[in-house]
Amino acid sequence: MQREDFDVVIVGSGLAGLSMAMFLGQHGIRALLVERRASTSTLPKARGQNPITMEALRSVGVAEPIYAAIPPGKPAITSVISESMTGKVFYDHVAHRPDFSRFSPERSGMASQAKTEEAFAKRARELGAVLRFQTLFDGFTQDADSVEVTLRSLEDDTVYGVRARYLVAADGVRGTIAKDLGIGTHGYGFLKSVTAVRFRADLAKIAGDNAMVVHYIQNPAVPDGAGVLVSTDYKDEWVANMSADPERTEAQTHAVIRTMVGVPDLQFEVLGATSYDYAHRIADRLQSGRVFLVGDAAHVMPPTGGQGGNTAVQDGYYLAWKLAAVLKGQAGPRLLESFDPERRPYAEVVCTWQAANLAEHRRLEGVSEVLGRPMDHATMMFGYACKEGAFVPDPSAPTDEFESPDRPSGRPGARVPYAELAGLEGPLQPRKLLGPWFMAFSASSEGHAAAQAAADSFGVPIKAWQVASVAPLGAEGHDTVLVRPDGMVAWRGSPRGVESALGFVLCR
Numbered sequence: 001m002q003r004e005d006f007d008v009v010i011v012g013s014g015l016a017g018l019s020m021a022m023f024l025g026q027h028g029i030r031a032l033l034v035e036r037r038a039s040t041s042t043l044p045k046a047r048g049q050n051p052i053t054m055e056a057l058r059s060v061g062v063a064e065p066i067y068a069a070i071p072p073g074k075p076a077i078t079s080v081i082s083e084s085m086t087g088k089v090f091y092d093h094v095a096h097r098p099d100f101s102r103f104s105p106e107r108s109g110m111a112s113q114a115k116t117e118e119a120f121a122k123r124a125r126e127l128g129a130v131l132r133f134q135t136l137f138d139g140f141t142q143d144a145d146s147v148e149v150t151l152r153s154l155e156d157d158t159v160y161g162v163r164a165r166y167l168v169a170a171d172g173v174r175g176t177i178a179k180d181l182g183i184g185t186h187g188y189g190f191l192k193s194v195t196a197v198r199f200r201a202d203l204a205k206i207a208g209d210n211a212m213v214v215h216y217i218q219n220p221a222v223p224d225g226a227g228v229l230v231s232t233d234y235k236d237e238w239v240a241n242m243s244a245d246p247e248r249t250e251a252q253t254h255a256v257i258r259t260m261v262g263v264p265d266l267q268f269e270v271l272g273a274t275s276y277d278y279a280h281r282i283a284d285r286l287q288s289g290r291v292f293l294v295g296d297a298a299h300v301m302p303p304t305g306g307q308g309g310n311t312a313v314q315d316g317y318y319l320a321w322k323l324a325a326v327l328k329g330q331a332g333p334r335l336l337e338s339f340d341p342e343r344r345p346y347a348e349v350v351c352t353w354q355a356a357n358l359a360e361h362r363r364l365e366g367v368s369e370v371l372g373r374p375m376d377h378a379t380m381m382f383g384y385a386c387k388e389g390a391f392v393p394d395p396s397a398p399t400d401e402f403e404s405p406d407r408p409s410g411r412p413g414a415r416v417p418y419a420e421l422a423g424l425e426g427p428l429q430p431r432k433l434l435g436p437w438f439m440a441f442s443a444s445s446e447g448h449a450a451a452q453a454a455a456d457s458f459g460v461p462i463k464a465w466q467v468a469s470v471a472p473l474g475a476e477g478h479d480t481v482l483v484r485p486d487g488m489v490a491w492r493g494s495p496r497g498v499e500s501a502l503g504f505v506l507c508r
């Protein structure tokens, strides 16, 4: 059996796997991604990128293609809970959404999963990743030094081996790697089976000209009293999500679609249907030795709230710099142990947030009482601060897992706030400067020199700036703020502490 060597093998070319390949490439790590399908997904599933995802995509040079990939129509969103597309509106999500421009330099994207995967695959290849479709991952073994992966070409049935330093399981909701590792799951489990019916109809006069349209239908006349009607990349193609029922006839399905649209004699053509489950399930661990779980392989949530794909993309972003630093010898392998304590608590909250949204949107009996009302959208998205991980905790800072994004503490373990600093050569906004490097902002020339010297001594890339004050980053009373390549604050303190802080973060 022939054998190849790669630093990282990624299984799955969904949003998580492609993100992983792309961000590893950004850090100079060439990964092999294998996917059993013949191409990236063409199905209308996830749509939308939140500003945090867009910040990461900006840093890897793929923001513009994603912003450009909006469906036809004016670049605006309709997202409402309504009786039908033409009926009474009970709640308008867009009207109640806070203005996120206070928290991020990026706006939300509206690209579909299909277009996003296409753009990611292109960028990942440009950055050196090897993408192999029609390739089945057939098992693995690992020891202290490496992972041995068995692959099978679905084109000619050839079986071959790849040796890698790390394996990333981006194999989705039906993936087997986590189970093979004996990693269990927890959560509310199965919630509901849903059938998504794709249909062609001219709804322009009813739906208006917004590029993205979502109606969470609440209507006793549709199965289980609720459904979701969503637009696609094509102006005349729509998806009606309804509770699955194997006994439902074609005529009954058509009647449900007419009720959801609210036009009893609506003319349309059904293009196809798929069924999937809504579930709430989180892996008990995101790492086992040299294997990491990302995306739906790590956390499954109902689609209500649109964060499943976003969290999958962010997993790749937050893991890539750590894997790269370890593979390049810039960091000790213990750095990788911080992935689970940093990202799993967030995944738990997002999964529960989406399940709580589902309970609201679809009147899911029993779930609302357990979950309560969903957390405020802006706090859920921008307010997370890791309690444990690759940063030097500030004992004087608050320890809440979520903080108000309007009053960010800027503490180590939290996002570096979206704020403007007065640099020597003009204003600086740290969140606009993200890239495959550490960043240091120092209020003194000593701090600036110390940060540069510390990075040089550990051989990690850094961009260091001297600024008038770091107080806008919540670091009043400190001289220097050190920021990780993923935009999380690593440490804050005085110039003499920077070297040991960076060494601590890098597990050296």
Ligand SMILES: Cc1cc2nc3c(=O)[nH]c(=O)nc-3n(C[C@H](O)[C@H](O)[C@H](O)COP(=O)(O)OP(=O)(O)OC[C@H]3O[C@@H](n4cnc5c(N)ncnc54)[C@H](O)[C@@H]3O)c2cc1C
Binding pocket: 011, 012, 013, 014, 015, 016, 017, 034, 035, 036, 037, 044, 045, 046, 047, 048, 113, 135, 136, 137, 138, 170, 171, 172, 173, 174, 175, 176, 196, 276, 294, 295, 296, 297, 303, 305, 306, 307, 308, 309, 310, 311, 312
């Ligand atoms: C109807 C629907 C609507 C959604 N809407 C949204 C939304 O609006 N916003 C949002 O953010 N999220 C949304 N989501 C969620 C989002 O689609 C998922 O969270 C996201 O696609 C997960 O990406 P992934 O890469 O983890 O998994 P997947 O996209 O499932 O990718 C896993 C891949 O691994 C491959 N694979 C598995 N095993 C093997 C093997 N042994 N060998 C080779 N390949 C293998 C599979 O073929 C698959 O391509 C929605 C989901 C659904 C179903």
